[in-house]
Each structure stands twice: as C-alpha cells, then as structure tokens.
Amino acid sequence: MTDIDSSSISFTAYYTGEVWRQHGLSSDIFKTNTGKTLFYLGQPIEKIAKTVMGFSTQTTLLQRHHMIDYVVKKAIEEQGVSQIVEIACGMSPRGVRFRQQYPDLHYIEADLPAMLAHKQRLLTEHGLLNEHHRVASINILAEDSADALAVVFAKQLDPQRKTLVITEGLINYFDLATISIFWQNLAQALKKFPQAGYVTDLYPNFPWHPMTKLINGFVYGLSKATKSHVSLHFKNEQAIIEGFKELGFAKTNVHIPESYYGVLPIPTQRVASLVRVVENWV
Ligand SMILES: C[S@@+](CC[C@H](N)C(=O)[O-])C[C@H]1O[C@@H](n2cnc3c(N)ncnc32)[C@H](O)[C@@H]1O
Structure with missing residues (x-):
C-alpha cells in the first residue's frame, strides 16, 4: 500500500478548517x-x-463534525x-476543544508529515502541546515503517487506557x-486496549438518494483535483454494519443527521x- 501518495488530498483540510x-x-x-481563500472561492457554488x-x-461538513x-x-x-487519536486531523479544532473540556484526556493529533508540521506549529505557537496533547506522524497506508499505525500506537499510546x-x-x-x-489493521490494533472504538464519517453509495448521480459526478471531479480514488462506500446502513463486522469490529452504530x-x-x-457517522467498538 505504501507506494500510494495521498498527500494531494491535504489541501481540502484547509477548506474544512475554515468552514468550522x-x-x-x-x-x-x-x-x-489557504483556508480563507478556498472558503471565499467556494461561496458562490x-x-x-x-x-x-x-x-x-x-x-454536510458541519453535520458530520457535530455528530x-x-x-x-x-x-x-x-x-x-x-x-484519543485523531488520524488525518488536518485543521481539526477537536483536540483543543476536548482537552479544554476534559483536562485528563490524552489526545494525539496525527497526519502526514507536511500537514502535521503545520498543525504542530500552530499548536506550539499557542502553547497547547504538552505530554497529554501531542502530535504524531501516521500514514494509514503504511504497514512497516515508523509512521505505520501499529508502530505509532506501540510507541505513543498507553495500552492501559480506553x-x-x-x-x-x-x-x-x-x-x-x-x-x-x-480498517482491518485498525481493528487489530484496537484489540490491545481494555476497550476501544473507532468513529468516522462515511458517504454511502445510496442508490435511492436523488443526489447520488450528481455526487458520483462531483466525486469524479474531486478525484481529479485531489489525485485520489474518491468513492462512495456501502449501499445501505445494513451493509455498513455487516462490512465493519467482517473487518473485525464487534459492534457498529450508524448515526444519521436527521436523528439529531x-x-x-x-x-x-x-x-x-x-x-x-459510523461508531465501531472492537
Ligand atoms: C479532507 S482532509 C480532512 C482533514 C480533517 N480531518 C477535516 O475533516 O477537515 C484529509 C486529511 O487526510 C490527510 N491524509 C491524506 N492521506 C493520508 C494518509 N495516507 N494517512 C494519514 N492522513 C492522510 C491529509 O493530510 C488531510 O489532512
């Protein structure tokens, strides 16, 4: 997996950061x-x-973040x-907010090196990093190198903590x-903790949704812009639950914006x- 370079996605984090x-x-x-420029360019659309x-x-960005x-x-x-480990954290303010609310919480912000260096600089400038709030380089596609999930978890995390x-x-x-x-590597890694979970947003490929065709067209453009393989996953909620079970997660809840x-x-x-928003527990 490591021959894929997904760093071209990173710029989108600045847009989301500015929306928040x-x-x-x-x-x-x-x-x-960058965030401000992307935000104002995107306003008319x-x-x-x-x-x-x-x-x-x-x-959608606000719905997923709140949920x-x-x-x-x-x-x-x-x-x-x-x-908590927030992987691909980008400009997420969640670590700062949650650390303020729960001072005993350990929070690790993780991303690819370039994005992480920027985040680290911003957090350092405001005196926010300490032994309980740290940054770590994680590449979700790496399996053996220093930035592979299992390697970082073994080095950075307290195995006694939920x-x-x-x-x-x-x-x-x-x-x-x-x-x-x-996801499979993550499920395996999480089994080493007394209790562990994984929460993510997910855009499913709902055949019934009036926007699906349009979104699949937009996805094609986004794939080009980010040089990635943007795709919608799973056809319905049941498929999400069964999919995560096969990947090694014991319990899955699917959260729908309308419920909130x-x-x-x-x-x-x-x-x-x-x-x-998909909530999984191993
Ligand atoms: C669309 S942004 C999302 C950032 C933030 N979580 C948000 O919601 O705005 C995608 C993030 O994934 C990171 N990323 C891309 N490829 C990655 C990889 N292979 N491993 C870890 N993070 C990656 C990018 O650097 C970027 O910060």
Whole structure:
C-alpha cells in the first residue's frame, strides 16, 4: 500500500478548517490564508447548490463534525475513554476543544508529515502541546515503517487506557479495497486496549438518494483535483454494519443527521442527508 501518495488530498483540510471557523466550531488558532481563500472561492457554488438543490457541502461538513463530537463526548463520559487519536486531523479544532473540556484526556493529533508540521506549529505557537496533547506522524497506508499505525500506537499510546480513534473527511478518498486494509489493521490494533472504538464519517453509495448521480459526478471531479480514488462506500446502513463486522469490529452504530435535527445544533437541509457517522467498538 505504501507506494500510494495521498498527500494531494491535504489541501481540502484547509477548506474544512475554515468552514468550522466561520461557523464558530473552531478558533483563530486555525485561521489560514489557504483556508480563507478556498472558503471565499467556494461561496458562490455553495449558495447556488443550496438554493437550487437544497444541499450544500458546508451543511454536510458541519453535520458530520457535530455528530462525531457527540459520539466522542459520549465515549468519554459513558464508556470512560481517556485516550484519543485523531488520524488525518488536518485543521481539526477537536483536540483543543476536548482537552479544554476534559483536562485528563490524552489526545494525539496525527497526519502526514507536511500537514502535521503545520498543525504542530500552530499548536506550539499557542502553547497547547504538552505530554497529554501531542502530535504524531501516521500514514494509514503504511504497514512497516515508523509512521505505520501499529508502530505509532506501540510507541505513543498507553495500552492501559480506553482508546478511541477518529477519522473525519478521510476514508472516501480511497477505494474500498484500499481503505479496508487500514480498517482491518485498525481493528487489530484496537484489540490491545481494555476497550476501544473507532468513529468516522462515511458517504454511502445510496442508490435511492436523488443526489447520488450528481455526487458520483462531483466525486469524479474531486478525484481529479485531489489525485485520489474518491468513492462512495456501502449501499445501505445494513451493509455498513455487516462490512465493519467482517473487518473485525464487534459492534457498529450508524448515526444519521436527521436523528439529531433539533437535538444537536446541526444545520438542516431540505433533501435527505448524505453523510453518516459510523461508531465501531472492537
Ligand atoms: C479532507 S482532509 C480532512 C482533514 C480533517 N480531518 C477535516 O475533516 O477537515 C484529509 C486529511 O487526510 C490527510 N491524509 C491524506 N492521506 C493520508 C494518509 N495516507 N494517512 C494519514 N492522513 C492522510 C491529509 O493530510 C488531510 O489532512
């Protein structure tokens, strides 16, 4: 798997980071020129999509972020999770927010070297890194090198702590065969902790969804722009649950944005939502 270079995806993290900041989920720590430029360039397309189709990328980005936060909060408060690894963290402000709320939490932000160096610089400038809030280079495609998941986990994590791994905005940049290898490795690695889970957003390939054809067209453009194999995974919720079971996860819950309308402060949209948040426990 290591001969694939997926670093071309990284720029999209700046756009998402700015969307979160513009909507009060992030802070000026993560304000970047690239993010601001991408955000303002994207505004006209976002407005047209929202007016004409009732759908916007920003709504989806906010929905997934709020829902993942909700699952993480419950994992900490109800399951006793005290160690979190956010893989492909990009400009995610989650580590900073959760560390403020739960000072005993161990939080490791992980990404490819270039993105991680930027994140590390921003966190260091604000005095936010310490022995409980760290950064680590992880390449989900690596299997033997120093940045391979199992190697980093063995070196960086406390095996006694209940642990949660997060990915957001990552998995659909890879075809199912490629990302499944990562998921299998992750399930194996998580079995070494007293209790462990994995939460991710996921864009399924719903045949019934009015947007699927359009999204598959958009996905083609996104694949070109990010030089990756963007693809939608699983045809329905049952397929998601069965898929993760086969990969080595014992229990899977699929969270749907509509279930949280009026419950979490998430934006709504008039068409059916596309994103799902998948919560897995080994
Ligand atoms: C679309 S961004 C998502 C970032 C952030 N989680 C968010 O939601 O905005 C994708 C992230 O994946 C990282 N990435 C790309 N390939 C990766 C890999 N092979 N291993 C780990 N991270 C990777 C990129 O550097 C980038 O930060």
